[in-house]
Amino acid sequence: MVAADLKAETMSLIEQSDAIESEMNSIIHRLSQPGGPGISGSLVDSEANIFSLCFQRIPGFPRADFDIPVIHAQRQRLSELRNDYDKITDRISEHLRTLHSAKLSPNKSAASKSSVLPASLHGVLPKDASSLATMGSTSLPFAIVDEIADVSPAAEDGLQLGDQIVKFGNVESGDNLLSRLASEGQSNQGNQVPTTVLRQGGLVNLNVTPRSWNGRGLLGCHFRIL
Numbered sequence: 001m002v003a004a005d006l007k008a009e010t011m012s013l014i015e016q017s018d019a020i021e022s023e024m025n026s027i028i029h030r031l032s033q034p035g036g037p038g039i040s041g042s043l044v045d046s047e048a049n050i051f052s053l054c055f056q057r058i059p060g061f062p063r064a065d066f067d068i069p070v071i072h073a074q075r076q077r078l079s080e081l082r083n084d085y086d087k088i089t090d091r092i093s094e095h096l097r098t099l100h101s102a103k104l105s106p107n108k109s110a111a112s113k114s115s116v117l118p119a120s121l122h123g124v125l126p127k128d129a130s131s132l133a134t135m136g137s138t139s140l141p142f143a144i145v146d147e148i149a150d151v152s153p154a155a156e157d158g159l160q161l162g163d164q165i166v167k168f169g170n171v172e173s174g175d176n177l178l179s180r181l182a183s184e185g186q187s188n189q190g191n192q193v194p195t196t197v198l199r200q201g202g203l204v205n206l207n208v209t210p211r212s213w214n215g216r217g218l219l220g221c222h223f224r225i226l
Helices: 003-031 068-104 108-114 129-133 177-187
Strands: 143-148 164-168 193-199 202-208 221-225
Antiparallel strands (some): 193 202
């Protein structure tokens, strides 16, 4: 496949991932409303503290305040969208690597210069194929945010569902990425961690502060290694 075709396909995949991300966020927002069931919460009352003569616990009943079939359908749709999103982001990552390799061959020096994200730039780079093609190897994402709680430190500091992690503190690539990510977060509890993500085709710089909150972990999100 020629470079132009690969760039066009990459942009098409990014548009598809944006649409899927938007639908996932919409479902998560509906399920995560105050008093709502959440994306994985139980749909039955707490187990009844009643025992039969055989001392067997009687399970709880479906909650009357939930539309159980609708919630099941939304959760199933969310699961399907996540699978589709994972497949598309994997293909995008492969295309970026191919485009980067092709760019380096005829014009290594030019690609090296354009792959650097200026320290003063804290917004989103232009979303176009040429920007994607000139990303350096250190700008390739290695993980994706596949779960994030609404009021978590990660969400409050700007991370979003579907963000692809390019850099988290000193972690950019290599082996044992999950354990290194966890260590980076724990060792920087209460401190800002410079973070770069790939979002909708552009690089975004954030400062994420791992900290205690009412939920699990120090960030309240989950990274999946690509």
